[in-house]
Amino acid sequence: EPEVTQTPSHQVTQMGQEVILRCVPISNHLYFYWYRQILGQKVEFLVSFYNNEISEKSEIFDDQFSVERPDGSNFTLKIRSTKLEDSAMYFCASSEQAVGGTDTQYFGPGTRLTVL
Amino acid sequence: AQSVTQLGSHVSVSEGALVLLRCNYSSSVPPYLFWYVQYPNQGLQLLLKYTSAATLVKGINGFEAEFKKSETSFHLTKPSAHMSDAAEYFCAVSASNTGNQFYFGTGTSLTVIP
Numbered sequence: 001e002p003e004v005t006q007t008p009s010h011q012v013t014q015m016g017q018e019v020i021l022r023c024v025p026i027s028n029h030l031y032f033y034w035y036r037q038i039l040g041q042k043v044e045f046l047v048s049f050y051n052n053e054i055s056e057k058s059e060i061f062d063d064q065f066s067v068e069r070p071d072g073s074n075f076t077l078k079i080r081s082t083k084l085e086d087s088a089m090y091f092c093a094s095s096e097q098a099v100g101g102t103d104t105q106y107f108g109p110g111t112r113l114t115v116l
Numbered sequence: 117a118q119s120v121t122q123l124g125s126h127v128s129v130s131e132g133a134l135v136l137l138r139c140n141y142s143s144s145v146p147p148y149l150f151w152y153v154q155y156p157n158q159g160l161q162l163l164l165k166y167t168s169a170a171t172l173v174k175g176i177n178g179f180e181a182e183f184k185k186s187e188t189s190f191h192l193t194k195p196s197a198h199m200s201d202a203a204e205y206f207c208a209v210s211a212s213n214t215g216n217q218f219y220f221g222t223g224t225s226l227t228v229i230p
Contacts (some may be wrong), residue, residue, distance in 0.1 A: 040222050043206060048215070104150075
């Protein structure tokens with residue numbers, strides 16, 4: 001069964017460093033998402049991406065964050081200058097469509113980011 | 117705006133006992149509701165979803181959930197717990213006026229006692 005994959009599974013970085021989290025969505029899906037979960041808190045929406053541009057973003061997704069689909073398979077989340085509060089589990093998801101919120105989003109296993 | 121509350125961050129049941137995981141939602145428009153399960157080191161896997169059709173929704177692995185508008189609830193149940201059901205369970209809500217965002221609860225960790 002097709003699945004969303006994410007690399008690395010765990011990333012440790014120093015505060016102020018740039019990190020890139022990578023995702024390979026399901027191949028025939030058109031919509032891509034990033035969510036994050038700070039330990040003990042809710043899974044929070046960051047951004048959605050369609051047709052090579054951001055379609056929605058949350059307040060969390062500030063200028064420190066960017067997303068890109070550099071080729072036909074990868075979908076990346078970049079954090080330019082990491083802060084301690086960026087430590088979280090980051091989930092990538094994809095969906096075939098995005099019909100007014102009803103379409104199933106398929107999630108990857110997550111990347112645990114630790115900022116020291 | 118939409119939100120979800122999952123009561124009980126940890127639930128323990130005996131093998132063979134009823135599983136009940138609670139989810140209450142808040143939505144200003146008709147909601148779409150989802151239950152996901154996460155096994156260790158794996159992604160969130162869809163168990164079932166409600167998108168305004170039948171209020172009793174059956175999912176994978178013997179789970180089901182009932183949408184109750186009057187109670188703003190979408191509780192997840194399974195008649196008989198199995199050891200393999202031990203995992204983290206997430207309830208999520210979306211709606212037609214919130215684009216593609218899913219709003220998740222904090223999750224419930226289910227332990228099954230042999």
